[in-house]
Amino acid sequence: MENLLIIGGLLLLAIIVFFVFKKKAKLPKPVIEQKEITPVKPLPEVVLPTKVSWKDRLSLGLEKSRFEVWGKIGQLFSSGTPSLDEIEEILYTADIPTGLVQELLAKLEKEGKGKAADEIQKLVYGFMKDKMAPIQHNIHQDVFTFDSSLKKTRVFMIVGVNGAGKTTTIGKLATKLKSQGAKVIVGACDTFRAAAVDQLQVWCDRAGVDMVRAKDGADPSGVAYDTVAKAFSEGYDYCLIDTAGRLHTNQNLMDELTKTKRVMSKINAEAPQEVLLVLDAITGQNALKQAQEFNKALQLTGIIFTKCDGSAKAGSAVGIVDHLKVPITYIGVGESVDDLQLFDLELYLKTLVGLDVV
Numbered sequence: 001m002e003n004l005l006i007i008g009g010l011l012l013l014a015i016i017v018f019f020v021f022k023k024k025a026k027l028p029k030p031v032i033e034q035k036e037i038t039p040v041k042p043l044p045e046v047v048l049p050t051k052v053s054w055k056d057r058l059s060l061g062l063e064k065s066r067f068e069v070w071g072k073i074g075q076l077f078s079s080g081t082p083s084l085d086e087i088e089e090i091l092y093t094a095d096i097p098t099g100l101v102q103e104l105l106a107k108l109e110k111e112g113k114g115k116a117a118d119e120i121q122k123l124v125y126g127f128m129k130d131k132m133a134p135i136q137h138n139i140h141q142d143v144f145t146f147d148s149s150l151k152k153t154r155v156f157m158i159v160g161v162n163g164a165g166k167t168t169t170i171g172k173l174a175t176k177l178k179s180q181g182a183k184v185i186v187g188a189c190d191t192f193r194a195a196a197v198d199q200l201q202v203w204c205d206r207a208g209v210d211m212v213r214a215k216d217g218a219d220p221s222g223v224a225y226d227t228v229a230k231a232f233s234e235g236y237d238y239c240l241i242d243t244a245g246r247l248h249t250n251q252n253l254m255d256e257l258t259k260t261k262r263v264m265s266k267i268n269a270e271a272p273q274e275v276l277l278v279l280d281a282i283t284g285q286n287a288l289k290q291a292q293e294f295n296k297a298l299q300l301t302g303i304i305f306t307k308c309d310g311s312a313k314a315g316s317a318v319g320i321v322d323h324l325k326v327p328i329t330y331i332g333v334g335e336s337v338d339d340l341q342l343f344d345l346e347l348y349l350k351t352l353v354g355l356d357v358v
C-alpha cells in the first residue's frame with residue numbers, strides 16, 4: 001500500500017513537471033528588433049588635460065615638412081653651396097608654386113652664398129613671412145576666442161571637399177568655444193550622408209552643444225536656415241554650419257553652397273560672418289585649385305589648414321595665401337581637440353624652417 005502511494009506520488013509529480021515544461025516551450029520567442037545601424041567611425045580619443053603643449057604638438061606635426069624640405073635647405077648650404085637644381089626639386093616636391101620657387105631661388109642665390117644653416121633658415125623665414133604677413137593681419141580674433149561682451153551671434157559656414165576635415169574641425173571648434181563659456185549651436189547640413197550627421201552628433205553630444213538635424217536627404221539650405229534662425233532668436237554666441245563636400249558635379253556643389261550661404265543672409269544680413277574653407281595639406285598644389293574655386297563661389301574669409309601632420313607639404317600654405325589673398329585662420333596637426341589652434345604665423349614659420357622658438 002505504502003509503495004503504491006509513493007509510485008502514485010511520483011507519477012503525479014512527473015505529470016506536473018511534463019505540463020509545466022510543455023507550457024514553457026509554447027511561450028512565444030522574444031522578438032529582437034532589427035534596427036538599421038549606420039556605421040559611425042569611432043572618434044579619436046580626446047586626451048584631457050593637455051600634457052603636450054601646443055608648441056610641441058605643432059613641432060611634431062610639422063616635423064616631416066621641416067625634415068624633408070624647409071630645414072633641409074639650410075642643411076644643404078651648411079655643407080657648401082648646393083646646386084640650385086637640388087633646392088628647386090625639393091621646393092617642387094613641397095608643392096610650392098613655380099613663381100614663388102623662382103623668387104626664393106633668386107634670393108638664395110643672391111644672399112645665401114657662404115652662409116651658415118641658421119642664416120639660411122632666417123632668410124627663408126623672412127621670405128615666407130613677407131609673403132604671408134600682410135594677408136594674415138586680416139584674421140578676426142573672435143573666430144577662436146569668445147568675447148562675452150560682444151553679445152552677437154557669429155555664424156561660421158564651413159566648406160571643403162569630402163574628407164578634408166570639416167566635421168572634425170567643427171567638433172573641435174565647438175568643444176573649444178563651449179569650454180570658454182560660449183553658447184554654441186551646430187547645423188548638420190551634410191544631409192547627403194547619414195553617417196556624416198551621426199558623426200557630428202557624437203561630437204556635439206560630447207561637447208555638450210546643441211545641433212539641428214533634419215531627415216536624410218533634406219534640403220541642406222533648409223537646415224542652414226533653421227539653424228541660423230534658432231541661433232539668432234535664442235541668442236547663441238556661435239552658430240557653426242557643416243556642409244556637404246561632394247555632389248555629382250563641382251557646379252552642383254557650388255550652386256548648393258551659394259544657395260545655403262544666401263538663405264542665411266535672409267535671416268541676418270551679416271550672416272555668415274565667416275566662410276571658412278577646410279583644406280587638407282596633403283593635397284598640396286591641388287589644394288590651391290580647390291581654394292580658387294571655392295573662393296570664386298563663396299568669397300572666403302579664411303582657410304583652415306588641416307592634416308599638416310600627415311605630409312611634407314605643410315609649407316604649401318605660403319603659395320595658397322599668396323595667391324588667394326585669404327588668411328589661414330586655423331591649423332590642424334592631428335585628430336584630437338588640442339591639435340587645432342589659431343594660426344600664428346611666426347610660430348608656424350619658425351617651427352617649419354627649424355628656427356628656435358622663444
Ligand SMILES: Nc1nc2c(ncn2[C@@H]2O[C@H](COP(=O)(O)OP(=O)(O)O)[C@@H](O)[C@H]2O)c(=O)[nH]1
Pocket residue numbers: 044160161162163164165166167168169245278306307308309310332333334335339
Ligand atoms: N591626421 C589628421 N587627421 C585629421 C585632421 N583633421 C581631420 N582629420 C581626419 O580626417 C578624416 C576626415 O575628416 P572629416 O571631418 O570626416 O572630413 P569631412 O568629410 O570634410 O567632414 C577623419 O578621420 C579625421 O579624424 C588633422 O588635422 N590631422
Ligand SMILES: [Mg+2]
Pocket residue numbers: 166167168190196
Ligand atoms: Mg563631414
